[in-house]
Amino acid sequence: MEKRIAWKLFKRELFQGQLLLIILAITLAVLSVTGLARVSERLQIAINGQASKFIAADRIINSPTPIDPTIVTTAQSMGLKHVASMQFNSMAFANDNFQLITVRAVGQGYPLKGKIELSTGVTDTLPQAGTLWYETRLGGILAYPKSLEVGNAEFSLSAEIARLPDAGFNPFASSPVVLMRLEDVDKTGVIQPGSRVSYIHQFAGEESQLKTFEATVKPLLNNSQRWVDVQSGDSPIASAVKRAERFLLLASLLGIALACAAIGIAAQRYCQRHFDVVAMLKTFGASSKQIRILFGLHLLFVTGLGIVLGLIGGLALDALITAYLPQAIADYGAPLARPLLLGVATGLISAFMFSAYPLMRLLSIPPLRVLQRQLEGLQLGMWLHLLLSLAAMALLGYLYSQSLALTMTVVAGVLLLGVLLSLFGFLLIRAGHSVGMKTTNPLQLALAGLRRRAKQNAVQLVGFSSALVLLLTIIALRQDLLDEWQKQLPAQSPNYFLVNISPDEQQPLTDYFSQNDINATDIYPVIRGRLVEINGETLISSEQAEEGVEGRVGISRELNLTWRDDLPPNNDLLEGTFNQAADEVSIESGVAERLGVGIGDSLTYIIDNQRLTVKITSVRGVHWETLQPNFFMIFSQEALAPFAYTSMASFYLEDSQKHLVLDLIKGFPTVSIIDVGAMVKQLRQIIDQVSLSLTLVLVLVLLASSLVMIAQTEAGMATRQRELAVLRTFGASGWLLRMATALEFALLGVISGILAVIVAEFTLYLLKTQVFELVVYMHWNWWVLAPLSGALIVALLGTWRCRQLLQKSCSELLSA
Incomplete structure (x- = not known):
C-alpha cells in the first residue's frame, strides 16, 4: 500500500x-x-599519452645491473610491449681522431612511443647490423668519417640522428650519441665485469595493465634501480x-x-x-x-x-x-x-x-x-x-x-x-x-x-x-x-645549445651572434667539481651508504659549477644575499634541502685535484623547466678563477635562419651544437x-x-x-x-x-x-x-x- x-x-x-x-x-x-x-x-x-613520447614508452626500469628475468616475463604475460636497451660510454676512433661517445644499443621495437628523427626525416626502422646512426655533431668533431671503431668492432656510419624521442634534455652531456643494435654490443668487447652500464627496459600498454604491472614489480626493485614514468624528474614536462x-x-x-x-x-x-x-x-x-x-x-x-x-x-x-x-x-x-x-x-x-x-x-x-x-x-x-x-x-x-x-x-x-x-x-x-x-x-x-x-x-x-x-x-x-x-616556454625560447666553448672563442662567438642578429643567452662558464665535505665532515656516496658505510651522504657525481656576478634569469633569491665575496656560494633550494644545509654552512669541493672551501650565503629557487642554462651551485668569478673552464650558451633561430647552424659548425669546429628545437616544439x-x-x-x-x-x-x-x-x-x-x-x-x-x-x-x-x-x-x-x-x-x-x-x-x- x-x-x-x-x-x-x-x-x-x-x-x-x-x-x-x-x-x-x-x-x-x-x-x-x-x-x-x-x-x-x-x-x-x-x-x-602525448608526454610518454618524451621517454619513448609508458614506463621504464633503469638499472646499473641486469634486471631479474621474471620482471620481463611478468610484463609479457600481462600483454605489455617490451624493449631492452643499454647505454654506456666508450671511446670511438676514426682515422687519427678519437672522441668519447655515448652508445645507445637498442632492441627491436624501439621506440615504443614517438619516432626517431634522422636528418632525412622520420623513420620507423633501426640501424642495420654492423652500422651506426650518429648524432650530427659527432660528424663535425670527427670530420665526417665513413666508419667508426668502437672497441674491437668497426661500424659504418649510415645516417645522422636529428633527435631520439627519449634523448632528454641535458646540455651538460657533451658526449655525442650513437645508436646501434643491441646484438652488436658483444662484438665490441667494451662491456666487461665492472663496466658502468645502464640497462634500460621500456614498457608500453593499457593503463590498467601498467598499474597492475607497477604494483607487482615495483616492490621487487632495489635501491639502485629506478622506476620512471612521464611524471618522473627525467621527463622535461613532469611538472x-x-x-x-x-x-x-x-x-x-x-x-x-x-x-x-x-x-x-x-x-x-x-x-x-x-x-x-x-x-x-x-x-x-x-x-x-x-x-x-x-x-x-x-x-x-x-x-x-x-x-x-x-x-x-x-x-x-x-x-x-x-x-x-x-x-x-x-x-x-x-x-x-x-x-x-x-x-x-x-x-x-x-x-x-x-x-x-x-x-x-x-x-x-x-x-x-x-x-x-x-x-x-x-x-x-x-x-x-x-x-x-x-x-x-x-x-x-x-x-x-x-x-x-x-x-x-x-x-x-x-x-x-x-x-x-x-x-x-x-x-x-x-x-x-x-x-x-x-x-x-x-x-x-x-x-x-x-x-x-x-x-x-x-x-x-x-x-x-x-x-x-x-x-x-x-x-x-x-x-x-x-x-x-x-x-617556462616564452616566445623565442632557445632551440639550440652550444657547449665546450673555449675561453678564446667567447668573444668571436658573441660577435657572430651580434652580426647575424641571433637572440642568445649569456655565456656561462662551466667547471666540473665534486662536493666532498660539509662543515668539515667527509661525505660518502649513496652506494657506500647502501653497503652499510656510516656517514653523511653527499652527491654521488661531479657537479657542473659556474660563476656569475648577478642573479641569473629564471632564478629567485629565497634567502640571503647573492655572491659578494670570493669565499661565497649560492645553492639551489632543492639541493640545499637534500643535503640538509643552509645559510652559513661551509662546502668543500675538489676541482682539478685542488680543494676549495666556500660558505653558503644565499639559497635560490630555480625554474628547471625553462630550457635555459641552470646550475646547482653558483660561485663568484674570483673563487673559480684558478681553474680551467669551458663555457656554454643557448640561442634561438627562426626557421629562415637555420642555414646559420652550418656556418657555426664550420666557423667553430670544436664547439658542440645541440639542437633542441624538436623538443621545444613537442613540449x-x-x-x-x-x-x-x-x-x-x-x-x-x-x-x-x-x-x-x-x-x-x-x-x-x-x-x-x-x-x-x-x-x-x-x-x-x-x-x-x-x-x-x-x-x-x-x-x-x-x-x-x-x-x-x-x-x-x-x-x-x-x-x-x-x-x-x-x-x-x-x-x-x-x-x-x-x-x-x-x-x-x-x-x-x-x-x-x-x-x-x-x-x-x-x-x-x-x-x-
Whole structure:
C-alpha cells in the first residue's frame, strides 16, 4: 500500500513541478561528476599519452645491473610491449681522431612511443647490423668519417640522428650519441665485469595493465634501480603534467562539492514543502513506520530518476566536448566504468547523507502543525547534519582523487565557508531588523525581506557563495598555471645549445651572434667539481651508504659549477644575499634541502685535484623547466678563477635562419651544437593540450556553478509569492516590488561575493603551498569585482525567476 501511495505522490508532484528542484539538483550532481570525471580522465590519458613520447614508452626500469628475468616475463604475460636497451660510454676512433661517445644499443621495437628523427626525416626502422646512426655533431668533431671503431668492432656510419624521442634534455652531456643494435654490443668487447652500464627496459600498454604491472614489480626493485614514468624528474614536462592532473582532480572535487551543496539545498527545500503533508497524514492515522516507508520510497524514486538523467547528461556532455577536441586528444579512449560508478555513488551518497537531517525533521512533524503552522518538528541535531554532510563530501572526494591533500583542502574551505556563514552572513542579514516593514523605499523593503527570510537566505548564501568560490578558485589556478608554463616556454625560447666553448672563442662567438642578429643567452662558464665535505665532515656516496658505510651522504657525481656576478634569469633569491665575496656560494633550494644545509654552512669541493672551501650565503629557487642554462651551485668569478673552464650558451633561430647552424659548425669546429628545437616544439604541443584541458574544465565548472545558482533561486518561491500578495494588498506598486526584489537578491550577491573572496583566498593559499607549489599572492581586485559580480549575477537570476510572480495581480497571487 505504501508503495502505491509513494508512487502516486511521486507522479503527482512530478507532473505538477514540485519535484523539479530536487531532481534538478541530483541530476546536476551526477551530471557534473560523471561529465567532469569522464572528460578529465580522457584529458589525463591524452596528456600522459602525448608526454610518454618524451621517454619513448609508458614506463621504464633503469638499472646499473641486469634486471631479474621474471620482471620481463611478468610484463609479457600481462600483454605489455617490451624493449631492452643499454647505454654506456666508450671511446670511438676514426682515422687519427678519437672522441668519447655515448652508445645507445637498442632492441627491436624501439621506440615504443614517438619516432626517431634522422636528418632525412622520420623513420620507423633501426640501424642495420654492423652500422651506426650518429648524432650530427659527432660528424663535425670527427670530420665526417665513413666508419667508426668502437672497441674491437668497426661500424659504418649510415645516417645522422636529428633527435631520439627519449634523448632528454641535458646540455651538460657533451658526449655525442650513437645508436646501434643491441646484438652488436658483444662484438665490441667494451662491456666487461665492472663496466658502468645502464640497462634500460621500456614498457608500453593499457593503463590498467601498467598499474597492475607497477604494483607487482615495483616492490621487487632495489635501491639502485629506478622506476620512471612521464611524471618522473627525467621527463622535461613532469611538472606540467603533474600540475595539470592535480588541476583536473581539483576541478572534479569542486564539482563534487558543488553537487553536495545543490543536493543539500534541494533536500531541505523538499522536506520543508512536505511538513504539512506529514502533519495531515499523521492526523488521518498514518503510523510513523508507514510515513518512513512512504517518504523513503519517494526519495528513492527521486534519487533514481536524478541519477539516470545525470548519467545520460554526463555522457552527452562528454560526447559534446569530445567532438570539439583536437583529434590527437579525442582519439584517446577513457574507461567508462569509473565515471559511471562515481556518478551513481555521488547521487546515492549525497542524496541520502545530505537528506538525513531534513528527513528526520520531516518525519518528526507533529500532527498539531495542522492547527499551528509554526511547528517544525525536530530542532536539534544540526551537528549531525553537518557531520554527515562533511563525511559525504570527504568520502566522495577521496574516492575520486585518492589525494588526501586535495580532499582536506576542499573540506577546509567548506568548513571556513560554514563558519563565515554562521558568524558573518547571518549578522549582515539580521542588520535589516531595525528598518521595519515600510513599503515606500525599495532598499528598506529589501533589507526587511532579508530579515524575514534570514534562515532561508542563509541557505541561499551557501549555494551562491559555493558557486562563486568554485569560479574564483578555478579561474585563479588556471591563470597561474598558464602563466607559469608561459614563463617556462616564452616566445623565442632557445632551440639550440652550444657547449665546450673555449675561453678564446667567447668573444668571436658573441660577435657572430651580434652580426647575424641571433637572440642568445649569456655565456656561462662551466667547471666540473665534486662536493666532498660539509662543515668539515667527509661525505660518502649513496652506494657506500647502501653497503652499510656510516656517514653523511653527499652527491654521488661531479657537479657542473659556474660563476656569475648577478642573479641569473629564471632564478629567485629565497634567502640571503647573492655572491659578494670570493669565499661565497649560492645553492639551489632543492639541493640545499637534500643535503640538509643552509645559510652559513661551509662546502668543500675538489676541482682539478685542488680543494676549495666556500660558505653558503644565499639559497635560490630555480625554474628547471625553462630550457635555459641552470646550475646547482653558483660561485663568484674570483673563487673559480684558478681553474680551467669551458663555457656554454643557448640561442634561438627562426626557421629562415637555420642555414646559420652550418656556418657555426664550420666557423667553430670544436664547439658542440645541440639542437633542441624538436623538443621545444613537442613540449609546446603538450602545454597547448594542457591549456585546452584547463579551459574546458573551467567551462564545465562555469556551467555547473550557473546551474546551482539557478536551482538555488527556486528556493522560497512559495513564501515569496505569499509576501508579494500581502504587499500588493497594502498598495505596493509593481515598480517598488521589482526594485525591492532585485535589491534583495543583489544584497545576497554582495554578501556571497565577500564570503567567496575570503574562502577562495584561504583555499588558494592551501592549494598553492601544499599541492601546486605556486607563488602565493593576494587578489586585491577580487574584493571589488567579486561582490559586484555576485550582485549582478544573483540579481539577474533572482529577478528572472521571479518575473512571473512580479507580473501577477493581487487576485492572481492569492488564487495561485
